[in-house]
Amino acid sequence: MIGEHVIVGYTNAPGGRDALALAAAITRVTGGELTVATIYPPGSPGLAVEAQANLAHAAEELGSIPAGYLTYESRGTGRGLSVLASRIRADLIVVGSAEGGRHGRITIGATSNHLLHLSSEAVMLVPAQYVPVDGPGRLTLAYVHRPQCDEAVERMAQAALALGIPLRLITLDLRTDDPGKLRDDLALAVRLAWETTGIEAESEVAEGHDVAAALADVEWLPGELLVCAASEDAQPHRVFLGELAMKALRASPCPVIVLPRGFA
Structure with missing residues (x-):
């Protein structure tokens, strides 16, 4: 069943926080493993540091919820998430809606567009400002x-x-x-x-x-x-x-x- 190992693409932005909340909710139901990942472009030491700070913020958001945390250097966020998912054998990639979209709907950005055309794992997209409930209905x-x-x-x-x-x-x-x-x-x-x-x-x-x-x-x-x-x-x-x-x-x-x- 999907959800045995979930990887979530995290940014300290509304879409990233929406994705993190839903990914955590999924693993609570399935009992699966959760990995939080932030992707940064090559040759950018400052963005590498920012990626680590993003993961620290994600850890604060999750509190006592167990999770692994990874940063990864890649020319594209979607490509990086797909590579990481394969390496850690995740079966679901969760990403949030791109900024600037309609509340309660999914807006496809560059990351989700890449995943929707090339991912080898199942992909979950989260509507903007989506609030998870206790379990799937x-x-x-x-x-x-x-x-x-x-x-x-x-x-x-x-x-x-x-x-x-x-x-x-x-x-x-x-x-x-x-x-x-x-x-x-x-x-x-x-x-x-x-x-x-x-x-x-x-x-x-x-x-x-x-x-x-x-x-x-x-x-x-x-x-x-x-x-x-x-x-x-x-x-x-x-x-x-x-x-x-x-x-x-x-x-x-x-x-x-x-x-x-x-x-x-």
Whole structure:
């Protein structure tokens, strides 16, 4: 299950603090290991010192919560986090929303953009000013009938069962497809979840003229997590989001987890 070792990209800024709080909340639930990392560019001794100061601030924020702390020199924060995650065998990278975005929504910056196209680990993005609750309330998987999503149905059903929370499968109807086929595909996915784990997944077709309108018409519980599978265009064991999933990510009112292709 995701969350056995979480690495969070930390900066002493609102997005960094949001990511740190959620990463700590995840490891409290999973009992996993937490690593806090700050990336700084090469050839910048002053920024290296600042990175250490950032980690000291993160330690103050976490208090008694156990965590490891790393600084790492890299030409890009996303690249550095991805390399570090592989080295320490983290299974989830958590990053906050870029500055200047809308409250309660995810704004993609250079770091998250890199991770969403090249990370070999699952990536979680946190909406601006998101406040974690005691535990996850429900897993919602954005479902499209394709192999990547079918694999994700099985994995998320297992995760929901382990966490003791509901699983919901949601399909977007943007009034461009056959509604009957969408519902039939969703019913097959619900059956797949039942056959593999015995969990009774909820299902919902969200309708709207665009992705944002469809997601706005859906109820979101406190502690909800939205899960997206990588595009079929992704390289094996890499994250890559398609256009529709990217729009869903930007419109989501809750944290979003993006799974690499072939996630196991």
